[in-house]
Amino acid sequence: MKDAVLKILERPRLRNTILIEGLPGIGLVGKLAGDHMLDELNAKKFAEIYSPYLPPQVNIQDDNTVKLICMEFYYVKVKKNDLIILVGESQGITPDSQYRIAETILDLVEEFNVKKIFTLGGLGTGNITNEPKVFGAVTHKELVDNLKKAGVVFRGTGAIFGASGLLLGLGMQRGIQAVCLMGETHGQIIDAKAAEAVLTVLTRLLGIKIDMTEIEEKAKETEKQLNKMSKMVEEQRKAQERQQRFSDEVPLYIR
Amino acid sequence: MKDAVLKILERPRLRNTILIEGLPGIGLVGKLAGDHMLDELNAKKFAEIYSPYLPPQVNIQDDNTVKLICMEFYYVKVKKNDLIILVGESQGITPDSQYRIAETILDLVEEFNVKKIFTLGGLGTGNITNEPKVFGAVTHKELVDNLKKAGVVFRGTGAIFGASGLLLGLGMQRGIQAVCLMGETHGQIIDAKAAEAVLTVLTRLLGIKIDMTEIEEKAKETEKQLNKMSKMVEEQRKAQERQQRFSDEVPLYIR
Amino acid sequence: MKDAVLKILERPRLRNTILIEGLPGIGLVGKLAGDHMLDELNAKKFAEIYSPYLPPQVNIQDDNTVKLICMEFYYVKVKKNDLIILVGESQGITPDSQYRIAETILDLVEEFNVKKIFTLGGLGTGNITNEPKVFGAVTHKELVDNLKKAGVVFRGTGAIFGASGLLLGLGMQRGIQAVCLMGETHGQIIDAKAAEAVLTVLTRLLGIKIDMTEIEEKAKETEKQLNKMSKMVEEQRKAQERQQRFSDEVPLYIR
């Protein structure tokens, strides 16, 4: 099995294409934004990435069938652009797999002639704010002015980890222009407000409108599900530790 | 050395073949069920998987010879089906090796023309119950009805980790129908009752009977062995930590 | 993606070339020394190493563009030698990647016909000293005398971890002469004094002079930046842990 397998389900003809990355991260800001955009724009799935560096896990769905953890690419035509929206349940679970999966994402970007990338994420501050700013970072200086006009704040310092950073860093090496939009967030709560702030800036840049009514609702739903599961995950952790001990199965440890 | 080596000892002619996976996991439910089935049906070993992602360990057997940790495939003919039963002392010890080993298992599945897979496991709840339910998850919706008739409960939510999940998730990609049967269990005890519940459903589905008298006995034996070893493993842990310190062998750490 | 990618930006003609390694390590002694030398000698970048075993991270620069974490090679002509100076934000983050990256560095060394290597680092003692010694280790016995004359202290015992050690150990196998210079340092502070001591010895050996006025300043700057970030990193850590929990996304852990 390769480190990351790109599986293309359909080959839509796309023009002036922009990739939008909304994978899980701080405050789930990117994931919330990506998932909401997907739903509101009725985007259509056309590709997937599977990887042994995603959790070895299937999720059981409402219809009792399972779905292997993966990353998913959707497309939708809006105004003068075609959008590819990348979402998923997890990022790569080892540092090096972050690189390998980002390279696979960029392979798709090149195959579908993507002109620009927006990566969405949160910037954790430890504070709660009612009017979260949207911070930016870019691959090329000339991108800054236009983003400032759309309300993006630049601070000229910081670091970006994971896919939201690597798609810029590795994308540059392939000559791709890319922007990271980071919603100001506490860091320890699932933050629909920050996701909304990011989407507000992004849609302004794309010249489209998205209804935000349900994003808060979705975040609450996610929060509730998370709390419900917290106790159960704890139980499983303990169970696992016991199993772990069992794997040293026999009484004598010699080497 | 490859990430997982499939070694075929014999090439039995099998028809209408079903794979049953009983590897260690929560409550050792799957392992207990698989091992018991093996014994009661007098199944015969025909293949093994070795992997550097299984523990680097040999077990000393009654006759003082050692056995390298591996996964083992047995076959047996029952009624209208041939069964392949997969058991072992460990699952892959890194997340990505879970994927690589599952792919190797599926290679065997395809070589022996397996039509269906049942994976057996436990579902940890943190509670002790006298009448454990058997929960299910499937690769294809049309499998649900028949399983419900056999007493399987479906909840349409949850996640399955490890081989019991990946054989479904990766099997689907090869067009294989598969079912995961999970016995309700506390999670922190070795649970013969949950294993029995799973076997009761499975044998009903296969139209065969298996004597359950000794499964409780085996679980007790396993429990006893586990307790006996707990203290000794502790000793070895401490020893190892000391060794670890020694591997920084010389006084100065510079880099 | 390869384990380490050597990217050559320019192919300067170099003669009697010496490689000087100044990557981060104990007390940041090597990094401070390398970075300072680079600045004072106005060296020019000509090559980079990218690797999935460097942190999956981009840093945001003053002009709001991002820079992918990497190692960088600079060159400068001084007196009778050409120098290649190797600096970077990180060493390989897994033990085996230390080897793989060191081999890639040595590939460059051979390509540019490097005759000698100096690796710079700190030797942690747990004590604070006003006149830090510079300890040495070598690949070939005949190098010792000359170093002693330049003030290097030899103790004939110890270990060197990471790039500063492996460039000697693996370099020897390619027939390269190499020296490790280690500044005596506390170990838990960023130590400009130790870096200065190392540079004093090194410049003496190279027969050049470097102004040391700003090295203390730079170390203070680094210290300040480090303290400022400490609290924020803490916040992010907590955030990450919460995310981690989320990645076990659904209530049931079964395997």
Added chain:
Amino acid sequence: MKDAVLKILERPRLRNTILIEGLPGIGLVGKLAGDHMLDELNAKKFAEIYSPYLPPQVNIQDDNTVKLICMEFYYVKVKKNDLIILVGESQGITPDSQYRIAETILDLVEEFNVKKIFTLGGLGTGNITNEPKVFGAVTHKELVDNLKKAGVVFRGTGAIFGASGLLLGLGMQRGIQAVCLMGETHGQIIDAKAAEAVLTVLTRLLGIKIDMTEIEEKAKETEKQLNKMSKMVEEQRKAQERQQRFSDEVPLYIR
């Protein structure tokens, strides 16, 4: 760089060759026994294994030159057998590298037509004993009787981790006969007595004599060196943790 590199320095002609493995493990029993045997028999080095899965470390020797961590093979002719003695400063540091390095050792075994392997180790019990037993495990049942006559105790239960186990488990797959001899030891002390017990049995089996006078001395030396370094290693640990924090170098962690 390959996962393990076998480097053959000389190709001695060997007959009726036996491999003796004395790598570090519980109580350093195997290492003490191997190192002592080497010294007393004046064995000669002829091969080495380097691996990125050994610690990324060089040790500074008495003459101030460095030595890259490796495993070493020595040979010596005794009576009717040629012996190959395998020693080293470390075993593979990841579980899978244990397998990969063991396979490389077995490649050498086959190249030099080794007929039999003895692996030496400790069996930790948590107790201190004055007359340590020597426990055994074998690849082939027919080896047991002869070993019993030499004083080896068999218990028919237990597990062997690391090289001492894998050389049996993987050796069997290549048709090689092998024996593991384990000296009874506390587990948390460096145990010359257990090493002596193992050597007593081994030399009896080989029909040779080795002077044991200095083994106690060597163990004390090792112990002393270990204690001296304990505090310094502690210092370095703390230093490293601080460095680690620095590698998250910039204030904002976003992904």
